[in-house]
Amino acid sequence: MDKQERAGKMSMEWINRKNILIVGLGLIGGSYGMALKRLGYRVLAIDTDKDTIDYAMENGIIDSGSTEVSEEMLGEADAVIFALYPHVFVEWIKNYQQYFKSGIRITDVTGVKTAVVYEIQDILRDDIEFIASHPMAGKETSGVRYSDDRIFRDANFIVVPTERNTPEAVEWCYNMGRILGFRHISVLSPEEHDKMIGYVSQLTHCIAVSLMTCNDDENLVHYTGDSFRDLTRIARINEVMWSELFLDNKEELSGHIERFIEELKGIRDALDRGDAEYLKSKMRLSTERRAKFDKVRK
Template structure:
């Protein structure tokens, strides 16, 4: 039985993989939209989509879900176009961009035309590109971040979460848009800037003496591998997240200043301490091999379906000093009560959270 229509705008690696997941694991009809007729032909021929078109208005007509899988620099412009189109009432729109704050602020404007925008960021990728590389396993066990606002309906969050959980088999994480941008800025955007800067610096040295490149072996190449990323894509990402990245760069310069001062002063003990701290912190990073997930401590909480409930629960725990790992929205049971899945890093945090929530008269299931 056909459940409705899902449209994916942008049929590249991410968009194609998302379309393929939905087509293979749900009963929705999947429509692809792209400026490239060749990409659409490949997608149809390989079974990635059911139908395809280069006409945006035709693609979004009667769609229950729209996924914007276009470059970050184009998402805001695309949403402006969508605001002028007769979208299906109740349609949920999401994106796959790696920045969220600016995009979510533009997305709020879509509520004026009777649809819901919920920012999304599947943290998965491949060294390959294009619809030819579409893979139904691309998102499996990866983190898929959703960034609702306090006004986002819990029912809409449940609808989108249910679709993504079934289709992608990813681990959904709910996060504030600006917090997302700071976290991803620190672990992805800033490292790309540093890698590019280091390659450019060594490149200038190599102009005077070619041995800099000749001797640039494994360590240098591993450290700077991400500097080979697509320049236009990273231009758009940094422009979209520029305020956060600038703040992170200031912190990076302070970190480099600590090293500089210790080296300049000949303080061998401090230099060793800086490297030792980095080594210990590096060893604490979780092993994120595909298919392996650390089992979190979890509980389930019944909440009324009203705007802001996700924020209320998170704020309550934060005020009590409880470290919440993530919040997941369980399937809608078609009642007035929804279910949140709360995950914690430690058993102590879980125990404290259960006590605080019960004291606040929430129904908690352990």
């Protein structure tokens, strides 16, 4: 498929699926709504919180909203984006999938995949396809009021297919990342995704939290500089969401923590034996890797 054909196909797929239902209007759900409405889609939304729906309607984030699971709304949807906590997802599909039209596509925004994707695909009707994806974007704030589709601009979007997904659904989801404005779009298996996310996101959050909680001296706050501020920015954390994400990926995350601790112990042992060469070699390696990484990001 050449570039033009691909673009043509992308438009057709997206023109044909014009009613998009978002389930869960938090920061990410709201930002999806904002972007999709701007692109001309009709955005429907379900959220249990009345203020959330009212706010989203008043601010043009969605076209239509409901605080209850509306049979009618579910029947209208050409595509569904599930933007709630992982543990709610399975129950939700079990309870409400009968109301969907045949042939629709479902995706999600969940930060862990292995624990969710296979189970959803197992229970889902045969005439509906679930293709998982993960928008690696966020803020230290949550809720629809902080919706902002600019958070996608410099972010990664990961499509996470299994062997049961069709190439068409992968393409559809890939293009969703494109039209939402993500900078990098990749395709990973659920296992690859969870290994990666355990390192680049979950481990970093564990580190930030531990750095903040390992020292009770409140005076130290007055002496913090850029480096401490950088390392703890993400220590302000939504504990309900993140504890669930951590536990849903606990084998991978636990392994990453273990390897990180071993590395840090290496530094401590080098300090104890006064081994400047060891310290320097680790610093050279980290400098080299971080420099390459700056290059990739540019």
